[in-house]
């Protein structure tokens with residue numbers, strides 16, 4: 724869906740490059756490069772079934788993705804995006820262990836790259852940009868997914884949800900990319916589908932692109948005011964030189 728705000732910005736940026744001086748692109752993974760919701764929902768429902776708890780549709784699980792595996796498990800056990808304060812920590816840990824096992828076994832069953840992702844990444848790399856991943860997904864899943872899509876070589880750096888002590892919306896992972904690749908915040912651009920991506924970027928005044936097709940808890944990404952909101956991954960080529 725094109726919101727009035729994103730249409731206006733699209734018109735403003737039409738026929739000209741919107742982002743200048745960028746060297747490094749930071750891509751979110753789930754909901755940006757890959758649609759992983761079917762496999763996340765499967766793993767969550769296998770865990771819930773084992774615990775004899777109600778299962779949820781893929782659409783509902785999709786709206787719980789974005790803050791890493793543990794939060795997803797807590798939301799599934801609560802049956803809501805709001806985590807129940809009554810959840811026992813030991814129970815959550817045991818459920819999480821099972822979720823991780825089920826997800827590991829099904830990490831790339833139905834997960835798909837969004838349309839245009841492979842070609843667009845290659846064209847951006849050919850234009851000289853360094854490509855990186857900044858995801859809240861645990862590292863143990865990121866590597867097999869990238870390998871299964873033969874995308875492990877295209878990224879200069881992968882920062883996963885458990886690489887550092889903090890994850891998005893905290894900007895620590897974004898700062899880490901700047902340090903590791905010796906670039907300034909202004910030379911970087913965060914590209915993601917969720918408010919976590921946009922808020923992390925804003926926290927350090929990094930510019931960002933919001934993608935409208937991913938998982939943002941059922942809300943429009945434009946609300947969080949990325950510099951621009953795009954409906955298709957390949958539109959990134961239009962706003963970068």
Ligand SMILES: O=C(O)COP(=O)(O)O
Nearest residue numbers: 752753789790791858859
């Ligand atoms: O694993 C998640 O919760 C979301 O991961 P993402 O940061 O790649 O969207």
Ligand SMILES: [Mg+2]
Nearest residue numbers: 751753754917
């Ligand atoms: Mg995401």
